[in-house]
Structures are given as C-alpha cells and as structure tokens.
Amino acid sequence: MLADEVNRFIDHLRYEKRASVHTINSYSNVLKRAVAVLEREFDNVKSWQDVGLEQMRAIQRDFNFNDENVKQSNNSVAHDLYALSSFFKYLIKQGSLQDNPCSLIKAPKVKRHLPKILTLNEVDVLLDYEPKDLFELRDSAIAELLFSSGLRVSELVGLDLKDLNHETKEVRVLGKGSKYRIVPVGQKAIDKITNYLKVRDEFKPSEDALFLNKYGRRLTTRAVEQNLDKLSVKAGVQTHLNPHKLRHSFATELLQGGADLRSVQEMLGHASLAATQIYTHLDFEHLKSVYNKAHPLANRKKN
Secondary structure, eight states, rough: OHHHHHHHHHHHIIIIOOOOOHHHHHHHHHHHHHHHHHHHHOOOOOGGOOHHHHHHHHHHHHTOTTTTOOBBBBHHHHEEEEHHHHHHHHHHHHTSOSSOOGGOOOOOOOOOOOOOOOOHHHHHHTOOOOSSHHHHHHHHHHHHHHHHOOHHHHHHHTTTTGGGETTTTTTEEOGGGGOOOEEOHHHHHHHHHHHHHHHHGGGGGGOOOOSSTTTBBBOOHHHHHHHHHHHHHTTTTSSOOOOOHOOOOOOOHHHTOOOOOOHHHHHOOOOOHHHHHHHHHHHHHHHHHHHHHHOTTTOOOOO
C-alpha cells in the first residue's frame, strides 16, 4: 500500500508533470527511504494515513544521514523533507490524506546562498574575445546567447535551427515541465550566431540541432560547460565560468537596469515568482556594495 501510492506519484511526476529525470530519481530515492523507515520501525503503519508525529520524527532522523551514515547538510535534509511534503500534498489532492504530516515537524534552517555572477568587466572580456577557429566561433555564440537571453544550459542544447527567429530576434525555448516560452535575443547574439551558422556545415550536421559537436550531433550540457570554461581561460577571465553564471548575470543586469520582476520571471521560465526574487536580494547586495564604496560616511568608524 505504501509503495503503491509512491509509484503512482512517481508516474504522476513522469507523465503528467513531465519532471526531469534528475527530479524523478531524487524524489523516488527520498520516498523509498521513507517507506523503508516505516516498514522497518512501525509494523502498525499500513497506509500513509497512519503516519503521525512519531513516524515523521523517525523519518527525519533517517534523512539526517546518507547511505554511508555520513551526516547530511541542512540543505539536503530540507530538500528531502520538501520532496516528502510534495508527495503528501499529492495524496491530499487525491483524497487519500487529510493533512500533511510534514507540518508536525520542523525542517532545519537553510542558509540560502546568493547566485554567483560575473562582473560586467568579466562579461566584456569574455564576449569581446576574438574566436580563433570554428569551435571557438560556436562557443562564443553560445556564451553571447546565454548572457543575452538567460537560458538554462539544458534549454540551449535543446534548441533546433527552427527555434531561432532572426527577423523577430526571438528564440523558442522548451523549458522545465515541457513548457515553451519565447525569449528575446540581443543583436550581438544574433550576429554571432549568424557567423557560426556560416561555418555550421563544416561540423557535417547529422541533425537539426542549432549547436553541434565535432561529430555533427547535438552538444551535451557537460560539453557546453567544459567548452565555455576553456573559452573563458583563453579570453582571460579570472574567475571560473559556468553557464549558470551567465544566466544569473543576465537576470541581475535586467533588474539593475529597471526591469520588473514579473518580466524577468517570464524570461527565465520560473514557475514561481519566489524563485526569481533571489535576484532582488543580489541586486540589493550590489547596491549596498556601491553605497559602501561611494558614500563618504559609509565606513566611518565610531568614536
């Protein structure tokens, strides 16, 4: 009974929510652990309706350690409890449960880290780099598009030739939950992609993917990460580069330029406004930094 409802929930994530493979595997592992605790420690628990405070405390204790019995971070424990809570919410919607048992316990406090971004100078250094071959031409176009449109790297590698509209300067993106959105593309990105497309046939394409590897096939996310890191080193960027830094930098620059939060949310493809709000904190930290450097009394020592 316990495992049956878990399996139905996983099918719900896979076929209805169209969640990523990573999300499905993560939630599946969490719920299997919860079932194992209940079956091991509570003979009287036959359904999820039987789960109360005692059972939730036992599950939380188990979540505190991984399979090697190493203490988990607060972030990991909170993530596991969030996954379990999502399952309970599903059961409530299905009418199998009245209340969420996760409300009986207190999740650990999570320290939320602000996204790491590139400075505008670092962005300029990266994007002003003159490509030396067709691979660098491709990677420079990728970097420009990521910063211009704030795409996830998984969205970027999923692009086909037909998804880019040169005339309207837009790209059609398949995001999380298999939802499409239209995102603007800057002129510089259009120009660099156009230059790359002039040599794209040299990759001997075997599919319609916009960005190809040396075998003429679609790039993987890992390959994009490695290629951009190499490009940044050649360009002289001093900090480690990954595609998400360009996405974070895109969002931060928009907010600092006066864009409203809802517009940024839509362009980033966030389902919840809460996910976008972290960039307002980042923008505030930037403003504080500017204030501390510029205001004559900001760093005045107290007598």
